[in-house]
Amino acid sequence: MEVVDEGSDGRVARVSLLRTPLFEAHRAAGARLVEFAGWEMPVQYEGIMAEHAMVRERAGLFDVSHMGQVEVRGPRALERLQWVTANDVSLLADGRAQYSLLLAPDGGIVDDIIIYRQQADRFLVCVNASNREADVAHMREHCAGADLVDRSDEFALLALQGPRATEVLGELTDTELSEVSSFAFVDATVAGVSCLAARTGYTGEDGWELYCSAASGPALWAAILDAGRDQGVGPAGLGARDTLRLEAALPLYGHELSLEVQPFEARLGWVVKLDKGDSIASAALRQARERGPERKLVGIEVPKGGIARQDHALLDGDRRIGTVTSGTRSPSLGKAIGLGYVEPQLSRVGSEIAVEIRGRKVPARVVALPFYRRPD
């Protein structure tokens, strides 16, 4: 696929997109392919609604090989990661993973990441595809003294998510998966393929993210789909991934998170561990915490009259109070939901506000997050 990129001089360039090791499998499955962060990715196979329901009720397999992986090694790896990220990396043991943020000196969010501690002096950092280059540059600048290797191209990354994920994967490995807790990971052989198998995900369901070599990605993909077929498990695209993560109120970089957003505004105060010692943004974040946020991320519901979408204005009467960052019709709940930033005094659950949809003021309400929580 080519993307037509119109430059500021009006000249049109055709840009080839990157493809994951599973590209041919997607094409063979009849996926609809779209551009995402410079990659040609499957947005859907059967349809977003069907794939969304499949993940909630059974399980779905996602190709997220476009995501980046940066290895941080050496005697100063821990110290440098502590410096550049928000969470306390020293809390990690071998085989444990942590959600965190790469921060700029002013507290802005460079990326949201997962850090896997493989050994005391070896960490794998999983980053968003859209930020990979910026992240690597940022880490090179602020992690001097640690060995940094961008290993993104070496990996395929498959995510099997949903209530049947562990059962389906269990058929393909001798590893006792039930002993691996949430945000833990193990080295496992799945369908003959060596993997880092992590109990993490981005859908609000139980599930696994499997890092394997790029070359063995297609075999692993096919084996999981074979094992899951009887259970109603199939491939799921980025469209369903987006509706699933939004229902679970998981932020997406470029929507809820950016360099202009600070963690306390984005409901990510729990990630910020200021007591771990000085770090790149600790001075800015201490100030920000004392001052209190100027805006807060909230969940909104639009009972009728339209669907709130990214960039729609949020209003209190006729006064602009914020902006929608993500919005869709929730397939699980059957109503329009969204995330957005509003002034703190209107962030309380139950606040009656409005969203401007195509020039019309449509009533909306601030609701508790997440929109969807999986049954115990």
Added chain:
Amino acid sequence: MEFPDDLKYSKEHEWVLVEENVATIGISAFAEHQLGDVVFVELPATGDEVAKDEAMGVVESVKAVSDVYSPVSGEVVEVNDDLPENTELVNDDPYGDGWMVKIEMTDPTDLDDLMDCEEYQKFCAETSG
């Protein structure tokens, strides 16, 4: 994909069924397929004046928002009131129960700009190619 040969089609992927002076309008199978599962439909009201090639409504899928353009000028004389509550009709039966509006045309020569079934299929093949 089905393209009934008794309909005319616009470049914006609406179909038009002409009965005397009234045009029934919906979106084509190509359009609903491109959109994916339709989850919201906004239509004009009966009595509204609409102008050729201007947006008269909106269809939204989970991911995308798309305007519905009127292929003809005239007055809306009937609206498919079932659609807002049953948006899946647009996907399940785009040329039948998924119809959107009926417009009493002010200028039947508006129809001259539309494609027949064969031309439209060619147009879709080029668009998706």
